[in-house]
Amino acid sequence: MSSTEFDIKINGRTCTASKGETVFEVAAREGISIPTLCHDTRLEPAGACRVCLVEVEGQRRLEPGCAWKVSEGMEITTESDRIERHRKVLYGLYLADHDLDGEGLPVETANGNQLRELAQKTKPLALHSVDAPRVGRPEDVNPYIAFEPDLCILCARCTRYCDEVEAVNAITLANRGSETTIATAGMRGLLDTTCELCGGCIDTCPTGALIEKKSPDPLPADAKTVRSTCNFCGVGCQLDLHVVGTNGTSRVAKVTSPPPGETVNDGNLCIKGRFAYDFIHHEDRITEPLIRGEDGELHPATWDEAITAAAEGIGRVKEKYGADALGFVSSSRCTGEENYLMQKISRAVYGTNNIHQCSAT
Amino acid sequence: MQKKGAQRERILHLLEEEGGVTEDVVRRISLETGVPEADIWGTGLFYTLVSKPGKRVRVCDGLSCRIKGSDELFSKLRDAGKECEPVSCLGQCDRAPATLDEDLEQVCYGVEARGIVPDDPELPMNLGGPVRDSYSSLAKARETGSDAVIAEIEAAKLQGRGGAGFPAHIKWKGVRGQKETERYVICNADEAEPGTFKDREIILRQPHLLLEGLAIAAYAVEAKDICIYIRGEFTSERRMIEKALEAASEKISDFTWTIYNGHGAYICGEETALIESMEGKRGMPRLKPPYPTEYGFRGKPTLMHNVETAACVPAIVERGGEWFKDLGKTEPGTKLYCVSGHVNKPGVFELPLGVTLDELVEVAGGYDGEPVAFSPGGPSSGFLPISRRDVPLDFGHLSKEGSMLGSAGLVVLNDSVDMAKATGWQLDFFERESCGQCAPCRIGTRYLRRQVDSFIGEGDPDALEFAEDVGWEMEEGSICGLGMVAAKPLESAMKYFPEAFGSRSKQ
Ligand SMILES: Cc1cc2nc3c(=O)[nH]c(=O)nc-3n(C[C@H](O)[C@H](O)[C@H](O)COP(=O)(O)O)c2cc1C
Ligand code: SF4
Ligand code: SF4
Ligand code: SF4
């Protein structure tokens, strides 16, 4: 045990913890699950949803596990009759303020619904709807992001994400009390705000209140997830391609980021990686090398033929006009290694310094 | 982008100057300050005084005003062609029904009772006495030094008058003991607990006592900056503070004084919401710990006190902690009791801490009609039946009753009041004033208010079947004190006035 480490007890079990950690973090490491809705490891704990409340020895009231800092000798209880009652009533309140399906459960969305999952574990108290007067932005014509106020639990993950991670601040909590909603300045469409359409707010939303307009419905159960690398730029963000259909007819129906903490992009993507996947199945997409023939038309070729044709063409220009008549521009989709090789071709193979990378200016 | 810091702190003031939130105003302020537009929009829409442009008359719909006919007054003003808006308790319950004109100046359509204890130099605050502006206690404090001052505060056993009754000296020591030397003293003059109007009277009658108390506190905890956060509806009170600051400038010029306006949000009386508001944000309470004494305004150690707590300080320094302590009946000191509703002479009375309701009402001209219930400290304290009239009105005894002294805003109700309706009014207040941050309070306050409305409308007690569970969860699960007590009016009314919640005829 290092000097900043100490013991605490969770549900009677001794756990090692360090100064600065939260109850949730220690519990997670120990495999003790504490439910949360407003928590996202990328964000400062807000302690707002109250789903994670636990008993802390010596505290009169239940305290939020996501935010409560551990200290030496602390004793935590995460399951008890008191906590069970708390969950039952709290979930009941959430359900009274939520869009429900025929069975009285929070509706399932294309991105699941964590409130539904919780309500399936602990039966909520059946309360009358509170019919909160919460406004959305039905006029928002942006092509990617929809907001459904009746599915919003006001956990503020989206606004905190937009602020703390994206540093864009396009969306905000607005109004007060039961009228609180997620808004933009002037309730304008996202295209008329600073929004970069990164879709991170969708990704962090626990209930599907924010959803991809391009894939509004739940995917079929047999949809496959394929981990891939975004090829839009050199960062190399990892993607999960959600593929529906069988071989031959399979299509990418949605793209998400792997969960935070798993890959280099830590759960984040940009507009291109998340939304610009239509090219994959576009009829104009070029899927094989083409060489323009004497007839002026493009003809399919092998890679070897194409590379040979390109090398010959470049060689002819150099022979006739000199090396500096050539210029090499590499794509922003190339990695650093590829860019290096490109300048190597330019300088070492052809002898010109006319080398550029399209995102360099 | 300026998400926090000096520019952000300006936005609410700018919104006020520009006359309220519109798209254009928000864009302009964003350009000027660098604060993102959405942040300004979201912050502005939190506060009722700036959330929309234009001017309107505001009619109080607090309990005391409702029982003095504010509903009728509202209709009358609207029929006369005025644009009207209901507003939560204006802190003018002794002149109910209270209103504000288009420029937030108070207009009284009722009887101005404004009862007060006559001049008595033995009273620490002595609101009925001559203005006390010698600042001799501050001079004495500077002579004796911080430790001696804090020792007197401790000996006085001064409990915070803002509602919680927390021992003042613990906070003073807490701030003084911080490593960080940039420290703040904040005066909480957001007085908005319905039924409470004592801070108003201190400011209007003894403003220098307040300034002196704050200066002594700042001296003792070694803070340079003193901020006064005053509720936005207190326009004449703000002018009074400005005047007093000017008059006393020579004696207190070693401190930097800044007045911050509230902008229409009861929750900003809660200390951390108040700080958020000063920082130009939505008034949503922070999680505690950390407490303001450690992490307060601008993240720095902050000593916050209610107006009355600060106003007790000069007398304690001058006459000693023991003297102050002994003034109390069951707990230390004197207390300003506000009393309104069905009493003959509503007002603010400085009495020994721990008097009973009967003793208080005797000073307030006696009961008006046959009293049946009283609310000892605003809606947050729920209701007690008149049979509890002999409980000492102090922090400890009322807490044992399941109620609280809170800010000592007592409202007396006689037998003409329908307890179910009075309960509904109190719940309405909490629903409207919930910040909306946490679900137990945001949804719970609305749920309870709707169920009580539905009970009153349909006469079916089943509407209240789950009220107890919801109230329990609000107390257990809410972030701040608002949600924790917001079910109290219903809980207590159902306990003490079950007959009001039995079957009744449809309305
Ligand atoms: C919902 C709520 C509203 C409050 N409103 C006020 C208020 O209007 N004025 C006030 O002084 N304290 C108010 N308080 C108490 C403050 O949070 C804080 O305890 C107080 O200002 C500390 O000063 P004191 O130690 O002098 O009492 C409120 C608390 C809560 C939870
Ligand atoms: S898409 Fe990205 S930038 Fe736009 S609101 Fe969501 S999080 Fe903010
Ligand atoms: S939209 Fe989603 S992420 Fe945003 S507050 Fe609502 S539930 Fe939370
Ligand atoms: S209890 Fe109510 S007022 Fe307090 S933080 Fe929660 S929602 Fe806001």
Ligand code: FES
């Ligand atoms: S001013 Fe109306 S109830 Fe207080």
